Amino acid sequence: MKKNEVPQDDANMLEGKFKEPCYALDENGKYTTVGSVGWEAKNIIMQDAWDEVGHRIEKVKQQVINGNLSPIAYYMEKNLMDVKILAAYMGLWRWTVKRHLKMKHFDKLSHVLLAKYAETFDIELTLLKNKELN
Amino acid sequence: MNINFEHKQAAHCENGVTSNLFKHYGLSLSEPMIFGIGSGLFFAYLPFLKVNHIPVTTFRPLPGLIFKRAAKRLGFEIKRKRFSNPDKAMLELDKKLEQGIPVGMLVGVYHLTYFPKPYRFHFNAHNLVVYGKEDGNYLISDPIMETPTSLTYKELRRVRYARGVFAPKGHMYWAEKLPEKINLNEAIVRGIVQTAKAMLTIPFPMFGIKGIRYLAGQVRKYPKKLGENMAAQYLGQIVRSQEEIGTGGAGFRFMFAAFLQESSGILKQQSLHDLAMEMTAIGDLWREFAVETARIVKKRSTLENPYDGVADLLLVIAEREKKVFQELRKIKNTNP
Incomplete structure (x- = not known):
């Protein structure tokens, strides 16, 4: 996963309390962390479980x-x-x-x-x- | 009593606590380093262990192991204690804080007030550090949070005595003795080799690469065995474990790749860098698995046989991971 691919799909799962650090590659191919507010695939699955x-x-x-x-x-x-x-x-x-x-x-x-x-x-x-x- | 404790957010709570505690004692290591040295990457599918009526899939070893292994390999002596009496557990914590010792502990997240609600279920292996007491409130460094927080006496006592699977029973731990000399290279190599061995050689079908294959076989049978609704629940649970708070993404694969990349520089071995890139590609496959699963859950999959489709993907992942770990198993410390 590249830095700009870290998903930012907010479904309020984190309730704005913090961003979740994700490990991803920067422009030079070096690992760094990017804060994510959520990811659609995960939001769907969590929502489904709560439903x-x-x-x-x-x-x-x-x-x-x-x-x-x-x-x-x-x-x-x-x-x-x-x-x-x-x-x-x-x-x-x-x-x-x-x-x-x-x-x-x-x-x-x-x-x-x-x-x-x-x-x-x-x-x-x-x-x-x-x-x-x- | 306040201890001057530096809080840093991490993806995974156990890495974060370990990293923050070591830092407090002057050893600054990144989260992926702790994760790798502690052999944090793992896989197991446990059909007989059910939580919330669904089999457990895990991408990590048992809670506490990462910390234990990392501490041992870096030369820290750790003391840990559990208490049958909650009052005593709180009293002992106060004593440690008065001595100026930051204390790590295991807690349940269900009653953890500052946790986002959608993540609050009966999960009892969350780690945090208590580093002080102010006006009767405990100062908390919880690695999932961006900043330190606090809990009242009652709140902390409650989460320390959460019940259910892995009930923490007031479990707390602290550094008793600090390392005299650290051999980082050796620690890294041992971390890598143990991870590879755990993924390749455990002689039961539920663990490591075999476990991924086993899961693939089970997934294929889900729709027939469980019916559409339950099958989707089972499949979704795998992704929930893969992407729950703190995995750093794709079942720790990206975090492990970051560790391999950093290690390649420290050990001066180019092959580790290449394996880091392969591990990244595998992480992307795990993400693909999550995306396809979400489609199945939403009944939007365009595959002809969706469950076979994701099972095949798991087999591809298993095959590629196997190759990586076979290489990693041979890693040696070339300049001890």
Whole structure:
């Protein structure tokens, strides 16, 4: 890649926080770095991955509103977690967390445990208890 | 307590931390130099290790290895520590800062507040340096940033205890003993030879050149095995790893080429310069792979069999990389 070929396709993936240094050849064939704001190919793929995440969240959201899953399932998905990661943050067994994803177990959860879930998701406890998710 | 620490942005966090830490102790080496001496170029496709339901493709060795190898080859003695107790981890950090020692550490990026949102997922092998404490906030030199930044006690504690794959567990490291004499030529040659060996000789199909070929075979099967939607996700993930923040482009190939070019001057070996140019051309092929993949993801590919097309491209890359590494494996230090 030559210096003038370093892509500058801004899709706000870096949110203007910094430019990403790319290694490229200058006019004399020597390596140098050029700051890049983004590259279309990469932007497309990242956007696609985030769209997929969005679909998954939306799907879980519907299931929660329909009463099939607990709000924990929704916030887990929203925080890009799976049961494994969430269990690690909570200090619980995976199967315990799996149970908490079901509404009937969710309703029986202690205040302490709910508060810990809320803290893990960085949200208010009242929000976590809201089964309409609004 | 403030340490006079010079921050410099780098493409890759581990190189950047290493380079900045060494510089602090008077050894000024470029990012590609650290990357090359630390044998940072690698390839592995791990179908059994899934993150976010998708197999892992990696263009780098395990986190921490670049730093470890570079430090060893340049003669630094490094101490590292993990803590089961987060409070103790923070206390130990404070102690080191009071002694005037800048501390490198591993953190998770998901809760890293200054990181751009699209890049914040549960990735736990990000490196940064803490070099001071001011009004209760920690001064941070994060190589991805153009300027130094800061984190509160709570924020830093949280990212040091991120959970999931490669959970850092408060992992921190610092230079305990500085080198007396540095043999740069020897370090370079050892870095190159180990990279070549890792790419050529690991006797499992998932690693190095074999891994690229293996991936090509898998990619061919994606559409039938996974269906169109999932196949595109799998393929896209390869490019995400290839171009994630810090690779310097095309799965580190350009950075490695820069290293070979710089080394050719230091070791006075013209062949390294030629290999740098070939590595650059290979980097361009990896970019082509990314462009074609983006087309597939967008359903805009004009190839008749898009998955076969990108698989063929991977085979071409594998063949050309193999030749480069076979040459590099023979590199010797001619003036020790």
